[in-house]
Amino acid sequence: xxxxxxxDHALSRVLALPPRAKDLQRDLRNALLxxxxxxKLATSPQEVFQLVTLLPELPDNVAGxxxxxxxHANAYCIAGGEKNQERDRVRxxxxxxxxxxxxxxxxxxxxxxxxxxxxxxxxxxxxxGAGTPFLRxxxxxxxxxxxxxxxxxxxxxxxxxxxxxxPLMTPIEVLALLIDGLRLPADRDKPRGLTAFEIxxxxxxxxxxxxxxx
Amino acid sequence: MGRTTPGELALRLRALRGTAAYAAYLAELADIEATLxxxxxxxxxxxxxxxxxxxxxHSGQQLVADLGASAVEIVVVDARRFSPADWALLDRRRSxxxxxxxxxxxxxxxxxxxxMRHATNLASWLGDVFAxxxxxxxxxxxxxxxxxxxxxxxxxxxxxxVDAARAGTLPADPAYAEWLVLLGHGELLGHGVx
Amino acid sequence: MRxxxxxxxxPAHAAPFYVDSPGAVSSRIAAELALAPASRHLLVGGVxxxxxxxxxxxxxxxxxxxxxxxxxxxxxKHHDIAKMMPGAIIAxxxxxxxxxxxxxxERSLLIQAARDVAYGAWExxxxxxxxxxxxxxxxxxxxxxxxxxVQRAIEPLTALLKKVRAGIPHIAVMLDGLDRITDLQAxxxxxxxxxxxxxxxxxxxxxxxxxxxxxxxDRVLVQRFDSFQYxxxxxxxxxxxxxxxxxxxxxxxxxxxxxxAAIDPLIAGSGGVLRDLLVIAQSALVEAYxxxxxxxxxxxxxxxxxxxxxxxxxxLRPAEIEVLQRVRTHGSFVQTSEDDLALLMTRRVLEYxxxxxxxxxxxPSIERLLNELAK
Numbered sequence: 110x111x112x113x114x115x116x117d118h119a120l121s122r123v124l125a126l127p128p129r130a131k132d133l134q135r136d137l138r139n140a141l142l143x144x145x146x147x148x149k150l151a152t153s154p155q156e157v158f159q160l161v162t163l164l165p166e167l168p169d170n171v172a173g174x175x176x177x178x179x180x181h182a183n184a185y186c187i188a189g190g191e192k193n194q195e196r197d198r199v200r201x202x203x204x205x206x207x208x209x210x211x212x213x214x215x216x217x218x219x220x221x222x223x224x225x226x227x228x229x230x231x232x233x234x235x236x237x238g239a240g241t242p243f244l245r246x247x248x249x250x251x252x253x254x255x256x257x258x259x260x261x262x263x264x265x266x267x268x269x270x271x272x273x274x275x276p277l278m279t280p281i282e283v284l285a286l287l288i289d290g291l292r293l294p295a296d297r298d299k300p301r302g303l304t305a306f307e308i309x310x311x312x313x314x315x316x317x318x319x320x321x322x323x
Numbered sequence: 324m325g326r327t328t329p330g331e332l333a334l335r336l337r338a339l340r341g342t343a344a345y346a347a348y349l350a351e352l353a354d355i356e357a358t359l360x361x362x363x364x365x366x367x368x369x370x371x372x373x374x375x376x377x378x379x380x381h382s383g384q385q386l387v388a389d390l391g392a393s394a395v396e397i398v399v400v401d402a403r404r405f406s407p408a409d410w411a412l413l414d415r416r417r418s419x420x421x422x423x424x425x426x427x428x429x430x431x432x433x434x435x436x437x438x439m440r441h442a443t444n445l446a447s448w449l450g451d452v453f454a455x456x457x458x459x460x461x462x463x464x465x466x467x468x469x470x471x472x473x474x475x476x477x478x479x480x481x482x483x484x485v486d487a488a489r490a491g492t493l494p495a496d497p498a499y500a501e502w503l504v505l506l507g508h509g510e511l512l513g514h515g516v517x
Numbered sequence: 518m519r520x521x522x523x524x525x526x527x528p529a530h531a532a533p534f535y536v537d538s539p540g541a542v543s544s545r546i547a548a549e550l551a552l553a554p555a556s557r558h559l560l561v562g563g564v565x566x567x568x569x570x571x572x573x574x575x576x577x578x579x580x581x582x583x584x585x586x587x588x589x590x591x592x593x594k595h596h597d598i599a600k601m602m603p604g605a606i607i608a609x610x611x612x613x614x615x616x617x618x619x620x621x622x623e624r625s626l627l628i629q630a631a632r633d634v635a636y637g638a639w640e641x642x643x644x645x646x647x648x649x650x651x652x653x654x655x656x657x658x659x660x661x662x663x664x665x666x667v668q669r670a671i672e673p674l675t676a677l678l679k680k681v682r683a684g685i686p687h688i689a690v691m692l693d694g695l696d697r698i699t700d701l702q703a704x705x706x707x708x709x710x711x712x713x714x715x716x717x718x719x720x721x722x723x724x725x726x727x728x729x730x731x732x733x734x735d736r737v738l739v740q741r742f743d744s745f746q747y748x749x750x751x752x753x754x755x756x757x758x759x760x761x762x763x764x765x766x767x768x769x770x771x772x773x774x775x776x777x778a779a780i781d782p783l784i785a786g787s788g789g790v791l792r793d794l795l796v797i798a799q800s801a802l803v804e805a806y807x808x809x810x811x812x813x814x815x816x817x818x819x820x821x822x823x824x825x826x827x828x829x830x831x832x833l834r835p836a837e838i839e840v841l842q843r844v845r846t847h848g849s850f851v852q853t854s855e856d857d858l859a860l861l862m863t864r865r866v867l868e869y870x871x872x873x874x875x876x877x878x879x880x881p882s883i884e885r886l887l888n889e890l891a892k
Contacts, residue, residue, distance in 0.1 A: 135330060135368055142369070155808055156809070158328070192469040228501070339803065344799070411599075419594055450800050
């Protein structure tokens with residue numbers, strides 16, 4: 110079955126983005142500071158400033174020359190935290206007040222007074238017992254191979270191999286999900302009890318991991 | 324002089340709301356206009372609507388008049404043209420400068436030295452005094468940290484990534500998008516969503 | 518919390534947090550005014566030493582005496598003190614009394630007369646003169662003749678005094694703002710004309726004057742007053758009373774904001790200068806916010822002192838740095854030039870007094886930076 114129609118639907122939103130990468134960086138940073146002020150984030154304001162970085166395609170002195178010559182030099186990465194593919198707590202990241210922690214990367218291009226959203230990944234990791242070890246929201250690069258399988262906008266629900274289609278979101282919306290959403294409901298003070306199936310699944314998974322260790 | 328970005332200074336100044344606070348932010352003359360624009364943008368992004376204004380007085384005397392007429396809480400003063408005589412007058416008229424809110428003087432390091440010499444009373448009021456950061460060493464260090472992490476994760480070299488992108492065989496994962504940008508190959512990214 | 522520390526705020530708003538400083542000058546001056554209501558007092562002190570706060574404290578103390586009315590006037594608020602001519606202070610006192618009367622509902626021509634003298638007015642010509650109005654400039658715009666202007670200022674004041682004294686026999690004025698005057702001759706003129714005249718009208722005067730009045734030949738000015746009060750820096754390293762006072766100020770204004778371990782470094786870093794204590798304390802609070810700390814600790818105080826020190830060293834010439842190094846290493850300071858005096862005025866060098874003996878030190882916030890420069 111083709112998921113092309115589903116993907117078209119997921120990507121059909123017109124996003125409200127600020128005009129410049131610097132503006133998006135500032136908006137993300139201010140959302141994090143707001144979360145800090147509301148006690149939803151444990152990361153200090155100083156660290157928020159240090160962790161949200163704008164990385165231009167090239168150093169400013171080189172980029173300036175290229176732009177003056179009409180050549181492209183207008184892609185940016187906005188990084189939130191250190192690059193952390195291994196999910197190592199030692200790498201600098203944002204901490205929620207409930208122990209969850211996250212980081213993100215966004216790739217954009219400035220073009221014609223507008224911002225193009227090219228790709229993003231936002232990954233949040235949860236304390237043990239929270240139901241899943243991590244969630245990652247990905248927006249892949251456009252127009253590549255395996256479009257039928259590789260949904261451009263998707264979620265990894267605790268597995269790098271499993272993908273679930275998600276609607277296209279702005280970086281601010283995904284960040285809001287990570288900060289405010291993805292939490293226990295207000296009327297519950299602990300996670301739901303596990304079913305026998307889940308308990309069995311975790312035990313079997315643990316056993317297979319233990320056997321696989323050298 | 325300690326250095327801080329406009330964004331961080333804006334946050335510090337916002338933390339002083341509700342007080343009568345005076346600060347200074349220093350930049351070289353060629354950078355003053357951009358610094359003023361950045362600082363204003365940052366302040367407007369985190370302060371309530373209508374709480375920020377910029378004054379560009381041509382003299383100390385005019386600043387006394389303009390500040391007296393302004394009830395806006397956060398005032399950014401373009402003080403790049405202030406001479407020793409302007410600072411001296413502001414020092415004498417310091418009581419007339421009293422403003423319930425935050426006033427930031429944006430000026431050059433040499434003009435600030437004149438403030439310190441000729442406006443000692445005004446200087447005693449100044450809390451935060453910072454200069455604009457002027458090097459990209461931090462950004463470059465972060466670029467390199469991320470490239471190193473990407474190479475380790477994918478077990479591939481920068482050249483292999485660029486070749487794959489050109490051949491149309493690069494995976495679509497966001498990490499590869501970042502990799503290309505950090506290498507200065509944004510032109511290989513295709514078109515995104517607006 | 519940050520508002521209560523407010524170093525640049527209106528001292529009148531800080532009244533609820535007032536703490537008596539060791540040997541508070543306000544109590545001495547208030548006591549002397551109570552005994553001699555027309556006496557003249559000169560108050561000097563360095564920038565940020567709390568002079569305005571003491572003037573307002575004198576007002577509060579005097580308010581407890583039934584037959585005395587006080588008036589606080591910052592002469593620099595609506596007038597450039599570099600352009601002050603004799604008569605200007607008298608005109609401002611007249612204006613102050615007029616505004617007080619107007620505030621209580623009085624609608625007298627005397628009030629307008631005081632305003633006209635201060636700000637200028639259009640006068641109608643005599644009937645047999647050409648039919649053109651003549652503008653008479655106010656005192657606060659520099660005129661030519663000293664005596665004439667003093668006399669013009671005295672006239673409405675005398676009449677206003679008669680009106681006020683119908684209810685309250687004694688008046689004392691607290692005159693702030695002249696500490697910033699740089700022309701000592703102009704200051705002398707104001708003292709000789711305005712202060713003397715106010716005193717002759719039976720008005721008590723407490724005048725804040727320039728610190729340079731303390732030094733060299735300028736000391737002769739001091740003798741024109743019945744008392745001279747010096748608001749010193751507090752030697753917090755040598756005297757416990759100074760340290761306790763500043764700790765009490767912090768406790769009154771921001772009782773729970775500072776961790777106990779942060780108090781002493783903060784007080785030491787201020788050099789005993791009250792305003793610098795408040796500036797550094799406020800800055801430390803901002804540092805704590807940026808660090809996400811619930812209280813100011815030693816780390817935040819260190820950062821705030823470092824920021825203050827970097828600012829405090831700006832604008833200094835190599836020769837001045839040399840002088841500071843000598844003060845830092847030997848404690849020796851001999852004021853031989855205007856530049857040396859400027860180092861005192863700007864609080865790079867702090868003078869402490871103990872039994873009238875001076876002790877000199879560099880402001881603690883610049884000590885470490887000076888040490889690094891010397892290496």
